[in-house]
Amino acid sequence: MSLQYTGSSTFYTELAEISLPVSADFIGDSRVARVTYSVRDHDRNIKRYLTKTFDNQCTTSHDSSEIKAFATSPSKSRQAILREVANSKRFVEIWAGTQLEASLDVSNYHQAFLTDDFLYSLSFSPSETSLLYTAEASINTDDDPYNKFRYTPHFGDTCRAKKRPTIFLFSWTGSPSFTRAAKQDSTLFALQPTTESPILFAQATFATEDTIFATGHEQTKDGRILGAKGCFNRPMGIWQLTLSKDSLGSPSASRLTPQNRSCRSPRVLFHNDQPIKLFWFSNPIGGPHASCVSLESRDLLTGTNTVLVRTVFEPTPSNNFPGLYTEYNMPTSPFLRRGDSIYIVLQSIWRSRTTVLFIDTQSGEITDATKLGDGPLYSWTLHAADNKSQFICSRSTPTTPWEVLLGSFDQHDTLEWKVLDKSSLSSTIKEALNDLTPSIIPITARAPVETLLIQSKKASTCGGPKPVCVTILHGGPHATSTTSFFSAIVALALEGYTLNIPNYTGSMGFGQTYIQKLLGHCGSMDVEDVTESVRELIRRGVSEEGRQVVMGGSHGGFIAAHLIGQHPTLFNAASLRNPVISAGEFAAGTDIPDWVYSEFGVSSTDSDSDSYTSPTSNLLTSLTPTLPLMTPKTYNTLFTASPIAHVDNITAPVLILIGEDDLRVVPGQGIGFYHAIKGRGEVRTGAEKETKKGTVEVLSFPGESHGIDGVEAARVSFEATRDWFKAFGEGG
Numbered sequence: 001m002s003l004q005y006t007g008s009s010t011f012y013t014e015l016a017e018i019s020l021p022v023s024a025d026f027i028g029d030s031r032v033a034r035v036t037y038s039v040r041d042h043d044r045n046i047k048r049y050l051t052k053t054f055d056n057q058c059t060t061s062h063d064s065s066e067i068k069a070f071a072t073s074p075s076k077s078r079q080a081i082l083r084e085v086a087n088s089k090r091f092v093e094i095w096a097g098t099q100l101e102a103s104l105d106v107s108n109y110h111q112a113f114l115t116d117d118f119l120y121s122l123s124f125s126p127s128e129t130s131l132l133y134t135a136e137a138s139i140n141t142d143d144d145p146y147n148k149f150r151y152t153p154h155f156g157d158t159c160r161a162k163k164r165p166t167i168f169l170f171s172w173t174g175s176p177s178f179t180r181a182a183k184q185d186s187t188l189f190a191l192q193p194t195t196e197s198p199i200l201f202a203q204a205t206f207a208t209e210d211t212i213f214a215t216g217h218e219q220t221k222d223g224r225i226l227g228a229k230g231c232f233n234r235p236m237g238i239w240q241l242t243l244s245k246d247s248l249g250s251p252s253a254s255r256l257t258p259q260n261r262s263c264r265s266p267r268v269l270f271h272n273d274q275p276i277k278l279f280w281f282s283n284p285i286g287g288p289h290a291s292c293v294s295l296e297s298r299d300l301l302t303g304t305n306t307v308l309v310r311t312v313f314e315p316t317p318s319n320n321f322p323g324l325y326t327e328y329n330m331p332t333s334p335f336l337r338r339g340d341s342i343y344i345v346l347q348s349i350w351r352s353r354t355t356v357l358f359i360d361t362q363s364g365e366i367t368d369a370t371k372l373g374d375g376p377l378y379s380w381t382l383h384a385a386d387n388k389s390q391f392i393c394s395r396s397t398p399t400t401p402w403e404v405l406l407g408s409f410d411q412h413d414t415l416e417w418k419v420l421d422k423s424s425l426s427s428t429i430k431e432a433l434n435d436l437t438p439s440i441i442p443i444t445a446r447a448p449v450e451t452l453l454i455q456s457k458k459a460s461t462c463g464g465p466k467p468v469c470v471t472i473l474h475g476g477p478h479a480t481s482t483t484s485f486f487s488a489i490v491a492l493a494l495e496g497y498t499l500n501i502p503n504y505t506g507s508m509g510f511g512q513t514y515i516q517k518l519l520g521h522c523g524s525m526d527v528e529d530v531t532e533s534v535r536e537l538i539r540r541g542v543s544e545e546g547r548q549v550v551m552g553g554s555h556g557g558f559i560a561a562h563l564i565g566q567h568p569t570l571f572n573a574a575s576l577r578n579p580v581i582s583a584g585e586f587a588a589g590t591d592i593p594d595w596v597y598s599e600f601g602v603s604s605t606d607s608d609s610d611s612y613t614s615p616t617s618n619l620l621t622s623l624t625p626t627l628p629l630m631t632p633k634t635y636n637t638l639f640t641a642s643p644i645a646h647v648d649n650i651t652a653p654v655l656i657l658i659g660e661d662d663l664r665v666v667p668g669q670g671i672g673f674y675h676a677i678k679g680r681g682e683v684r685t686g687a688e689k690e691t692k693k694g695t696v697e698v699l700s701f702p703g704e705s706h707g708i709d710g711v712e713a714a715r716v717s718f719e720a721t722r723d724w725f726k727a728f729g730e731g732g
Contacts, residue, residue, distance in 0.1 A: 003655065003697045003720060004727065011432070011494040012718050015487035016040050018401050018423045019050060024383035024392040025332070029076045031055060033392055033420060035383070035404055036064060045712050054406075054420045069115045069133075071122040071332065074270075080122060080131050082113045092170050092188075094131065102172035102181040109188055110168065111136035112161070117328040118215075118228045118264070119155070119165045119202040125209055126273065130171040132204045132212065137164040137190065153219065156227025156591030157664040157706045167191040167204045167214065169248065193241050193253035200225075201239065201253075203329075205266055207275040207300070212241040213266040216255070222626045227591030227664060229706075230479070232283040232290045232328070238263045256298060256305070260285055263296070265329040269342065269361065275300050277361065279308070279334075279344060281326065287598055288519060290478035292323035292512040295344070295359065308364040314511040321366060324357075325349035325480070325508040333387045335361075338409055345369075345391050347382040349509035352440055352452055353483040354379040356393060356407075369407075369415065376400065377438055377483040392420075396485035398438035398454050399493075401425065432494050438483065441540070443502070443533050448510045451502035451533045452481060454493045455542060468729040469498040469543035471534055471563075471571075475554030477506040477526060477599065478515055488718045495722055497729075498543055504529035504559070520601025522555075522583075523641040527562045534570065546572070549729045551721060553577030553657075554665055554706065558643060561673065564654065565646025573728035575721040577657040578665045578706055581673040584630065584638035589666035593627055600641055602634050647676045653695035655724040657717050659704035667700070674698045695728075 019037035027034055033054045041048050051064040068082045078101065081093040090113060094102040114120060114134040121134040141148045152163040169189045172181040193201060195216075203215035218235040219225055226234055237259070241251040256278075257263040262285045269277040278298040283291050295309040312323030326348050336343045336358065343358040350368070358367040370380050370393075378395045385391040389409040396402045401423035408416055425433070435457050443449040459467045470492055474481045481501045493499050503509070504526045506518030518525055537543045550571045552560040557579025564574050580586055583600055587593040596602070628634075639645055654677055656670045674696050681694020699720055701713040708717050 003699075003723060005719070006723050006726060009491060009495070009715075009719055009722060011429070012488065012491040012715060013042060014426060014429055015401075015491050016715065017042065018425075018487065021381070021383065021394040021402055021404050021421075022049075024404075025070070025072050026384060026386040026390065026392075027053070027072050027076060027079065028055075030386040030388060030390060033384075033390075033406055035392065035421065040711050040714075042711060042715065045710075047711060052421065059421075068113045069120065069122050071124065073124040073128045074126065075128060078124065078128055080124065080133075082115070082122065082133060084113065088112075092131065092133065094172065100180055101174065102170075102186055104170060104183070104186050104188060106135070106168075106188065109135075110138050110166065110190070114162060114165050114202070116159070116162075118217075119162065121167055121202055121204040121214070122332075123205040125206045127209060129173065130169060130206075130209075132206060133168055133170070134165050134202045134204070135168055136162060137166040139164075153223065153225040155217075155225055155229075157229055157662065159228065160661070160663065165200050165202045165217075167201050167212075169243075189249045191241065191251055192249055193239070193251050195253050199239070199253070201241070203264060203266060204241070205268055207268045207278070210243040211275075212243065212251070213256075213268065213278055214239050214241055215264050215266065216253075220626060224593075224627075226594060229664075230289065230476070231592060232264075232281075232293065233262050233286055233288070235285055236262055236264060238266050238278070238280050257282070257296075267330050267332075267334055267344075269335060279330070279361070281328075281330065282307075286594070288478050288506075288515050289592065289595055289598070290325075290476065290508060291515050292508075293326050295324060295364070297361070308361070309359060309366065311512050313513045321368075322350060322509055322511045331382060331384055333385055335387050336385055336391060336409075337388055338413055343367075345382060345385050347380055347393075349480050349482065351448075351509050352450055352480065352503050353377060354381065356380045356382055370395075377440065379482045379484040381484075398452060398483050398485060399433050399436040399490060401485050433490070436490070436493050440483070441533075441536065443529070443536050445536075446505070446529045446532045448514060449502060449504055449529045449533065451500055451536075452483060453537065453542065454489070454499040454501070456493070456496070456498070459496065459498070460542070465730075466542070466544045466547060467496055467498045468547045468549060468572075468725065469500055469534070469537065470725065471500045471502070471530060471548065471550045471560075473502070473504075473530060473550070473552030473556030473559050474507070475552070475556045476508075477504070477518060477522065477555045478508055480508045488714065491718060492722065497725070498537075500533055500537055500543070502530050502533040504533075519599060522599050523558070523562055523643070526555075526559050527566060530559055530563060531567060531570070545570075546731050547729070549573045549575075549725050551575040551577075553579070553708075555580060557665075557670075561643030561654075562646065564652045565643055565649045568649045568651050571652050572731040573653045573655075573725055575655045575657065575724055576670065576673075577708055577717065578659055578662050578667075579643070579656070579670055579673065580665055581642060581669045582639065582644045583642045584635040585672075586638075586665070586669065587627070587630060589668065591663045596638065597628065600638055602628075602637060644673065644676065647673070648680060650677055650680075651693050653724070653728045654697075655720060656696065656698045657708055657720070658698060658700040659706055659708045659713075660700055660702050661704060662706045664706040671698065671700075697724075 024035040052061040079095045123132045173185040199216040237257040282294040292311045356369040404421040406418045557576040677696040
């Protein structure tokens with residue numbers, strides 16, 4: 001049986017089109033909150049952006065799809081906008097209230113604005129007469145036509161065109177006669193700091209008129225830029241750039257952080273308009289691609305660096321804080337003032353949910369502002385703080401879409417919440433969501449593993465067979481499935497499935513010990529964790545044998561492929577998105593070739609042996625910056641730990657979803673698995689039924705990268721998985 005289309009999913013379409021809050025800030029002396037939402041438009045097959053402003057009187061909204069980024073000045077009196085209009089025309093605009101104070105067409109100065117997490121800059125100078133931003137530098141082919149074709153490494157998956165990030169300095173001078181600066185009174189410089197080795201600077205922020213702090217990305221010794229997305233362990237540090245009036249475009253540069261730490265997201269704390277401290281995130285270079293984050297600081301008066309929040313290896317009974325597991329960056333302005341104290345406000349993963357933390361900038365003491373009580377399983381996302389006493393968050397549960405809230409402290413230092421916005425739902429969707437119950441189930445035999453369970457109240461209480469249970473596996477492996485609302489996951493539950501969403505060993509939010517514990521045991525420890533979660537739900541009577549299916553992407557696809565090979569009778573069907581199938585072949589084509597050596601524990605110092613690195617060793621340090629070669633012994637070790645080693649055992653029908661532009665897990669991994677399964681197809685006749693081995697199908701999506709997150713591609717991926725499970729989920 002091949003994949004058969006059974007029609008569009010009204011559940012998925014409505015849920016996927018819910019506006020998702022993605023950023024926020026404060027304007028007008030913090031009296032007005034501004035929130036930007038991402039909107040999936042299935043009719044036009046595009047993602048659009050909507051911005052809403054909230055004040056005490058009214059709410060207004062407008063389409064902001066042309067705006068690539070915006071920022072508010074320290075005084076809240078100006079706004080900077082990076083705008084890209086039709087035909088790739090790009091403008092930098094400075095607004096003072098409703099007046100356009102300065103504007104420059106930068107289309108011929110550089111290529112696209114860079115607004116992703118790891119390269120984005122947008123910072124006003126203290127005088128609010130200059131602006132820093134990051135863009136892709138243009139290629140000069142006038143003197144050397146080879147420049148157009150010279151190999152230049154890029155920043156990996158979703159970043160194929162990001163090779164030459166450059167900080168630009170836009171300055172303008174107002175005129176007493178005119179409210180708008182004339183073009184001749186505006187200047188634009190590309191900053192090219194002088195360093196001993198090539199450094200790509202980004203994430204720039206002003207401290208004074210002539211002092212800038214930035215992140216510097218480094219190449220490995222063999223000339224690579226390792227993939228940045230989802231990776232906190234890259235060779236990069238915090239730098240100080242000092243501008244000179246005689247040579248604005250060539251600032252001096254000095255590194256402020258150690259060579260063995262991967263540092264990012266510099267944020268400056270001001271007191272009486274003077275910079276007093278610098279804060280940043282830090283992880284070890286090398287090792288697991290994501291790990292417990294340290295929060296570090298530098299006293300700008302003494303030049304002393306301090307670790308404010310250290311790595312937590314294992315929570316204690318008296319303090320169950322598992323460590324910081326943050327987003328890639330802090331908010332643009334992460335500071336809150338409460339009485340005589342100043343706090344950094346962050347969101348962090350805490351076991352299977354995200355929460356909001358207040359961190360004292362002096363002592364490092366941590367307060368969980370959104371503790372999990374007896375109420376809903378909220379996960380929180382922090383969007384902005386106003387540098388005073390207010391901040392903007394959104395929250396959701398597995399079955400409740402996002403709502404946007406304003407948090408503020410009153411004169412008695414009491415935290416108050418005000419709901420600014422809620423998702424709009426049809427009565428049909430509301431009724432359907434009310435039938436779902438989420439809960440977190442501990443897998444005690446594999447502690448601290450736990451699973452998020454979503455089930456129908458009606459289906460769990462009626463007679464007859466239990467609903468088919470879908471086990472959904474996150475990738476990484478160092479990521480986490482949280483209690484946030486995800487439209488594709490909830491839509492599966494509304495199609496009648498019970499959902500088992502485990503956080504296996506290696507997931508973030510449980511302590512650094514459990515991240516390191518997985519290293520060298522991929523394909524065994526993670527697989528058995530997931531298997532035990534399935535068995536636990538069967539023991540509890542939530543699901544039953546013979547009615548199990550599994551799905552996952554990337555490393556989640558790796559585990560799912562292992563499960564149907566190592567436990568061929570446990571699952572009736574599988575759906576794999578861009579799965580890792582053969583780890584030995586993975587390093588040759590990926591943007592993160594270090595991943596396979598670190599995660600599978602293969603020694604970086606003796607790649608011709610079967611030895612393993614210790615969990616704390618780092619592959620990419622300043623001492624060993626070159627990746628080892630793949631030797632036959634190393635390949636054999638990786639082959640044994642890969643799903644391809646168990647392909648002869650697979651009987652479950654397999655759907656494989658491929659992003660043709662995936663630079664993280666190259667399409668050949670999934671395509672090769674397709675051919676391996678199909679080539680082993682046969683009909684087996686047993687005592688009770690006939691089964692066909694080798695049922696497999698591939699959907700391949702042009703233009704899609706690792707996440708397969710395009711509007712049409714995401715919808716088709718969901719509907720194809722739904723139809724695959726409809727066809728094969730009950731066995732038989």
